[in-house]
Amino acid sequence: MGRADLDGLLVSSLPSVRYLTGFSGSNALLMVTARECTLLTDFRYATQVESEVGSSATVRIEPSSLWTGLWSLLGATVGVERIGFESAHLLHRDFSRILEQGARWQWRPSVDLVEGLREIKDDGEVAWIERAIEMAESALERTLGMLGPGMTETAVAGMLERNLREAGSEGFPFDSIVASGPRSALPHARASDRVLQRGDLVLLDFGAIAGGYCSDITRTVVLGPASAEQEDVYDIVLQANLRASGAVRVGMKGMAADAVAREYIDARGFGEAFGHSLGHGIGLEVHEGPRLARSIEAPLAAGMVVTIEPGIYRPDWGGVRIEDDVLITTTGPRVLTRYPRDLIELS
């Protein structure tokens, strides 16, 4: 805040509120000044908020709007003139509100102030992510043992999600993707009522949550013996995954990491079929900074945890994606996901 010449920062992104205070509720504003943090929330969280926040912030339960509470709080605060707000998280509606109702103060858009801190994980945060990865891997193991032709994708998602819960997951970081046969060529397919058939590629992309932290993993399996074509495509994606996972390191630009996988897939003749970027940071959000993509100049740093998820998608034929979670350390990449990457042929 000092560097940005701000007396205060209004944090409206809920994951950033959680990062700074521990509060996990769905309605909050956090006012940070040099002297104190004040968290505003509503009645529904009155009991929970005290135990979550502890001494990290002063809590105010607002009977009506959090904004009404904010004006009252700021009106009673001395020496706060220039206040930052999160440009990437404040809606235009609320921006209009601060210009009108908060006209007494000077409002300055800020970008990535808290997100920048969140990109670097400390040991405690890495431990939660590892726990979330273990949950996802144990759920995957159990689910693959139950999966077979004749089930719908939705039923498979149900087994997977129950196994995630049995493993202790606090919830689901995103809608589970279970995509079979031609639907595996849809990179963001969710689960449908399509019935799994022998010979199908089945792509499972899902995660767990532990201590608020997310894991994100993808494996693609075949129902029955793989065809030569399935083996070939799988091998290209696997090699791209292994190369990129082994290459990411401190100081490397996001675009350079992306290029490791992309150039390999390109050289094997499937460049057109890898249409998304290589990966993204994970933490309190399942998609956060940094990004590993063609346009990203920002360098990787120690403590970042990123996904490495190359894929090949061929309309009407199917798709393969293999996704791991990788910690960047000063001594090189550490792949946190341990689930086998060799092609699994389910009988």
Place this chain on the structure above:
Amino acid sequence: MGRADLDGLLVSSLPSVRYLTGFSGSNALLMVTARECTLLTDFRYATQVESEVGSSATVRIEPSSLWTGLWSLLGATVGVERIGFESAHLLHRDFSRILEQGARWQWRPSVDLVEGLREIKDDGEVAWIERAIEMAESALERTLGMLGPGMTETAVAGMLERNLREAGSEGFPFDSIVASGPRSALPHARASDRVLQRGDLVLLDFGAIAGGYCSDITRTVVLGPASAEQEDVYDIVLQANLRASGAVRVGMKGMAADAVAREYIDARGFGEAFGHSLGHGIGLEVHEGPRLARSIEAPLAAGMVVTIEPGIYRPDWGGVRIEDDVLITTTGPRVLTRYPRDLIELS
């Protein structure tokens, strides 16, 4: 758009994009003019978008940013000067973008243009909501048959979610709430690793998704015979639910609906313990307009589907909430949820 003196409307709310075009992906901008609708999305949805959108919009797959695509589209469009944007859905970051990169056009904030349309459901939409309610009710029935002391809340959530999937749910409209014993006093508790005990109140608040449309239902049960105090509190909440569900009708203000339940709970001595509002609309989003709350002047209209969810929360003791989904018709309220409301004592 005519009434708002606009030549075009930029729709950035994904549920509103889905409402207008059928597209269910996670990245889209929709430009609506008097002549045509143009949907911009990315590679990941190239296959899916065509089948979902049909003739309702022209689709453009953007290789880089959707915003780059938008400027190119608008640059080639004649006669569009005044463009509305959704103030309640556009982030300040993107607002800055349209002021800078879109300086050629006049941008006007609009509020609730599409949301207002979405509040009134047609028969097809009501049928999807009813389907989502049936899924939730069948999952609840199966889950209550499996639930007992010794299980964690998380494990119960896992059973419930699997049963929702088995019933065909496309996903979960919000994090399932399974709150037992003293945790049932937390109105937004999610599920924890607390172990269910005999004598506990267990509050389950969850929903299903069918055709993109959500249901939202809460039931509170007792593990074993209810105490007299549990029975008393339950009865107050039940009476408040029945009175409000029977009272909501065309022309009634949101605040008047809320008052029906609130005044009853107040008269029975628990006014302080009902700290949230009575209900909200459901549809493509699980929380949408209209709102049934103390400050809401807007009247109810035929075709709205709202939740009625009074509750009583007593810290350290526990809480009770009973939530139904109600369709407003010209001939009165129609309660769509059919699951029994009498207190269930699980043995």
